Amino acid sequence: MHNVFEALKERGFIKQTTNAEQIANLLAEQQVTYYVGFEPTASSLHIGSLVPVMVMAHLQRAGHKPIAIIGGGTGMIGDPTDKTEMRPMLSQEQIAANGRGILAQLQRYLNLDNEIADANDSQTVSKAGRFLNNADWLLSINYIEFLRDIGKHFRVNEMIKAEGYRQRLERELGLSFLEFNYQLLQAYDYLCLFQEYGCRLQLGGDDQWGNILAGVGLVRRIEGEQVHAVTFPLLTTADGAKMGKTAGGAVWLDAARTSPYEFYQYWINVDDRDVSQFLAYFTFLPMDEVRRLGSLEDEAIREAKEVLAYEATQLAHGKAEADKAQAASRAAFGGGNLNEAEMPTSVIPLERLDGGISIMALFHEVGLANSRSEARRLIQQGGAYINEKQYRAIDMVVGTDLLEGDALLLRAGKKRYHRIVLKEN
RNA sequence: GGGGGUAUGCUAGAGCGGUCAAAUAGGGCAGACUGUAAAUCUGUUGGCUAUGCCUACGGUGGUUCGAAUCCAUCUGCCCCCA
Known part of the structure; x- marks a missing residue:
């Protein structure tokens, strides 16, 4: 078993630990069961949650045994930590549904096979992890x-x-008793996991440090055992924004919410200054390679971004999707022919073009503009293209004369494409 | 339970009874410049059958020729006292 702890440290995953040396030894000497909590606030994880996921994956690859828990119980309360307001409470059904979505995504990165990993079967030393709901x-x-x-x-x-x-108290924002209990519940989680599964390591974002320590303390007092805590640095992008937010909102792991192509594009578009760190965090590339790519400068850094995007997409959506996204991206920005199959496409009846369709209506209809007014602005400002030709007249009517083959290629701004296929019927 | 305060657009935050679709900043979008980066500059940022119309300033109901602005009441949030 190579030294995972050192590897994690080298990749910049470690912020605070209860005791680095003990943790390193523990991980070197035995199979360690570790856990990370996920909030069941949505049916999909977004890339802000990717750091914990990657750490779990690294540890599992090194032979340790993960437990992912969703806060079905705690989620009903809401964690006050670092939140300015109380979060909405969720129903059990909602949490369970969200949990299923999250589990499906975690399984791309981890082996979380609840069936095989039977707690009572001490014969099988399974590496498979578990997915639990603390509501249980x-x-x-x-x-x-x-x-x-x-x-x-x-x-x-x-x-x-x-x-x-403290912040909540000092800023006189108020803190309900309910929320105040969050720490106890999270500590209790750790205790239960220790008792049931021998879990000895909890990982979480640095904002969870206090809550995790509470659990460490609880286990020590009740069981007289030393368990450990590790936190990750909180992720912000170089320009200070919270990681994983884009124009359209969060970047999700769920392909239905964020398409593999958009996912890929997110990584291609990261700030130069973040590339090196992101390669370490979000790919499994050896650190030598990460360092090489990270040292690229100016235009050459695009190579590093491409690797980052490809690797990250492959992890989240699989090789086939990553290949497609890469091809589409290269086509769209490499000056070559656009890959028609990769872009969002609508099919509309050919007859509609006979009478002509207003250009505003067209951009609105396919979703490149949220309203006709938005479409109007887009066009007036020169951001509307049909078949790569700019049109600035809002009273423009699109007719069959613009067809290229049986299709129209719409573009809004530099990066958003939509293909319309006309169909006879 | 008593007293006080507050509620504005994606966010923060101005708003004198008319000239408010609502200052300003951030964010978003578009354009220029670029490397699908950053920074910078410019424009734009409720909707529509569009020089006008509709919807909006927590909910409801009033006062008024006219209300985001005044009054009543309800709701949420915050503070003080208990």
Whole structure:
């Protein structure tokens, strides 16, 4: 077993640890069960959650055993940490549905086979991980018992020192008792996972440090065992924005929300300054290669971005999709012929062109503009192209004379394409 | 439970009873420049059958020729006291 901990450190995944040396030894000596919590706030993860996922994958590849939990119980409360407002509570059904979506995505990166990995079967040392919902143990909690057994281990004066809580208190934003309990519940998660599965390592974003430590402390007090915590640095892009947001909102792992092509494009378009770090985070390329690509400058850095985009897309959507996205991207921006199959396409009846369609209506209809007014602006500002020819007249009517073969190629701005296929019927 | 405050567009945040589709900043979009980057500059940023019309300033109902602006009430949030 090579030293995963060093590898993670080298890739920049480690921010804080309970004890780096002990963790490194632990990981070197035995199969360690580790866990990461995911919020079930949506049915898909977005690339902001990719750091924990990649770390889990690295650890599993090194022979350790992951547990991914979704906060079905805690999700019903909302984590106050670093949030300015309370989050909406979710129903159990919603959480379960979101959980299924998240599980499907995690399985691209991890082996989380609940069936095979039977806790009671100590004969099989399975590397397969688990996917659990903390509602399974949180919902059945008895309040009095919980206070007596768990609550007594927490000191309020310590808890309110935690950054997340302190901010809320200082900024006089208020903090409901409900939210205040979040830390206890998360600590309890760790305790349960330790007791049930021998979990000895929890990983999470650096904003979770306080909550994770609470769990470490709880296990020590109740079980007298030392378990560990590791946090990742919080991700921001070079221009300070939160990672993974684009014009259209978050970049999702779900192909239905963010197409593989858009996903690929996200990575191609990252800020130069982020490329090197992102290669380390979001690909499994050896660090030598990462360093080589990261040292490229100016125009050459596009090669690095292409590798980044390809690798990241391959992980999220598979090789076939990554190949397609790459081909489409090269075609669209490499000056070559556009790959028709790769771009969003609509089919409309040929007759509609006979009478002509207003150019505004056309751009609106295919979704390149959200309203006719937006389409109007787009056209007036010179961002509307049909078959790569710019049209600036808003009263322009598109007729059959513009057809190239049986299709029209619409473009809005530099990067957004839409193909319309006309069909007789 | 008592007292006070606040509620504006994607976000933050101005808004004198008319000239407010609503200042300003951020964000977004488009154009120029570029490397599908960054920075910078310019334009634009509710909708529509479009020199006008409709919808919007937490909900409802008033006052008024006229309300985002005044009043009442409801709701949410915040603060103080309990």
